[in-house]
Amino acid sequence: MTTDSVIRQQADGVLQLVGVLDFRTGAALRDEGEKLIRAAAASNVVVDCAEVEHSSSVGLSLLLAYMRVAKQAGKTLAVRALPVEMRQIAEVSGLLAILPLQA
Amino acid sequence: MSADHAYAVELKGVSFMRGSRSIFKNVDISIPRGKVTGIMGPSGSGKTTLLRLMGAQLRPASGQVLVNGQNLPELSRSDLFDMRKQMGVLFQSGALFTDLDVFENVAFPLRVHTQLPEDMIRDIVLMKLEAVGLRGAIELMPDELSGGMKRRVALARAIALDPQILMYDEPFVGQDPIAMGILVRLIRLLNDALGITSIVVSHDLAETASISDYLYVVGDTQVLGHGTPKELMESDNPRIRQFMKGVADGPVPFHFPAADYRDDLLGTR
Numbered sequence: 001m002t003t004d005s006v007i008r009q010q011a012d013g014v015l016q017l018v019g020v021l022d023f024r025t026g027a028a029l030r031d032e033g034e035k036l037i038r039a040a041a042a043s044n045v046v047v048d049c050a051e052v053e054h055s056s057s058v059g060l061s062l063l064l065a066y067m068r069v070a071k072q073a074g075k076t077l078a079v080r081a082l083p084v085e086m087r088q089i090a091e092v093s094g095l096l097a098i099l100p101l102q103a
Numbered sequence: 104m105s106a107d108h109a110y111a112v113e114l115k116g117v118s119f120m121r122g123s124r125s126i127f128k129n130v131d132i133s134i135p136r137g138k139v140t141g142i143m144g145p146s147g148s149g150k151t152t153l154l155r156l157m158g159a160q161l162r163p164a165s166g167q168v169l170v171n172g173q174n175l176p177e178l179s180r181s182d183l184f185d186m187r188k189q190m191g192v193l194f195q196s197g198a199l200f201t202d203l204d205v206f207e208n209v210a211f212p213l214r215v216h217t218q219l220p221e222d223m224i225r226d227i228v229l230m231k232l233e234a235v236g237l238r239g240a241i242e243l244m245p246d247e248l249s250g251g252m253k254r255r256v257a258l259a260r261a262i263a264l265d266p267q268i269l270m271y272d273e274p275f276v277g278q279d280p281i282a283m284g285i286l287v288r289l290i291r292l293l294n295d296a297l298g299i300t301s302i303v304v305s306h307d308l309a310e311t312a313s314i315s316d317y318l319y320v321v322g323d324t325q326v327l328g329h330g331t332p333k334e335l336m337e338s339d340n341p342r343i344r345q346f347m348k349g350v351a352d353g354p355v356p357f358h359f360p361a362a363d364y365r366d367d368l369l370g371t372r
Contacts, residue, residue: 023217023264030223056265058219061226068222085298092296093230 004053007033013042015066018051021059029062034069043075046102050081059086060095067100078102108172111136111268111300112157117166119152126152128324129166134268139294139301141315141332143308145346148322150304151195154270157302158190159183170268188216191266193258195273199245205232205256206241212263231259235289251282258289268300269293275307287314308349312336320346 005019007029015036021029037045047066052059063079070077080102082090090096112134119127126149134140134157144150155161156168159175168175170186178186199208209228213219219227232238235255245253254274261269271290275283291314294301305311312318312332319329320343328335328343336347361367 023219026217026219026223030220057227057230058223058265060230061219061223064226065222088296088298089230092234092292094233095230 005029007036007047009036009040010048013040013044014046014048015040016048016051017059017062019053021052021055021062023056023058026058026062030065033062033066037066037069037075037077038073040075045070045075045077046080047077048080049083049086052083052086055083055086055089057089057093060089060093060099063099064095076100108169109136110134110169111171112302113167113169114153114156114163115167115169117156117163117168119149119156119161120164125324127163127321130321130324130326132319132326132329134300134302135317136300137294137298138316139290139303139314141311141318142302142304142321143306143311143318143346144321144327146306149324150306150321151272153321154192154272154302154304157270158187158192188264189267191261191264191269193254193261193269193271193274195276199253199257199260201245203245204241205237205243205245205248208245208256209260209263212260216264227263228259231263232256234262234293235259236285249282251278251285254278254282254286255289258286258293262293262297262299265297266299268302271301271303271305273305273307274303275305275310283310290314308347322346 005021005025007015007017010016015033047063067077078100082101090099110133114130114132117127117130118125142150142153152161156163162176173186175183200211206228209231210224213224213227229238232241235258237252237255237259240248240252248256274286278286287310290301290303293299303311303315315332318332318335320327320335322342328338328340335343338344
């Protein structure tokens with residue numbers, strides 16, 4: 001995992017993905033995100049993607065993994081500020097209707 | 104490596120020999136980033152050899168093969184291994200593993216090249232199969248698929264690692280018109296939506312010209328010409344005209360060089 005690819009808590013219930021989401025950083029970001037979602041006091045979690053620098057398909061898989069974790073934990077999850085690059089991958093992969101995108 | 108180079112792949116002064124026979128002599132080819140570039144030419148003109156040179160499966164006798172500005176023949180094995188992860192290839196045969204089901208075929212490069220957990224591998228396999236319209240075929244074995252479906256599964260596998268450069272070796276060969284239409288649409292869609300640089304090696308003129316932003320015509324160890332499909336269609340060069348118009352005889356002769364036919368049949372005396 002590169003030093004600048006992280007998921008961090010911005011505020012209670014708001015998690016921020018930062019940096020490059022790819023095959024090198026994906027596994028660690030998944031584990032870290034899972035901990036933060038489970039630990040969040042809020043029952044509605046938002047994942048903010050505004051600080052994502054670059055993402056491969058791994059970034060979309062991360063969002064899906066976070067959705068599964070939230071569901072298991074009985075929480076809801078929304079995705080905010082999906083970058084154009086991620087949106088294009090989501091579109092080609094048929095994920096736009098599945099991701100809980102917030103305006 | 105920098106993604107700033109205008110050309111994703113460049114061949115500069117490349118020559119390649121098989122034994123004493125020249126396949127390419129001092130060839131220059133520049134593949135623009137983010138576009139679909141067709142490489143066309145008659146069968147046996149060395150098109151697949153070009154792809155192998157670009158993938159560093161073959162080394163040129165002389166010249167440079169630059170991918171993202173890096174000269175492949177000068178890279179170490181480990182740098183080459185990393186470079187290849189950025190390059191996907193759709194082989195002519197599809198080359199699926201016949202003893203693995205569709206899921207495992209697409210998952211294969213993810214298992215070999217990444218340490219992603221199983222649930223993320225599954226996500227990515229499903230995403231790639233959804234993109235090629237075959238998510239429903241996930242449990243089928245390759246011998247249960249039609250030729251067109253095999254090629255789409257192979258395409259899903261070729262894009263599993265999100266390559267920057269995707270090379271297609273004769274993607275249209277042996278495909279029925281519907282499968283061909285699907286492939287044409289997919290190549291264009293993946294190129295445009297994901298910003299991939301696509302290189303399509305083919306002798307199928309109509310399909311390749313219809314999806315390519317830029318074309319190279321190779322033959323007789325040379326680049327015979329290059330330009331947009333429209334420019335090549337209107338070319339005055341007799342060799343390009345012969346290929347683009349599909350004429351059997353011309354500067355590229357119908358007959359392979361041979362001894363005199365009469366002499367061959369009746370003897371010279």
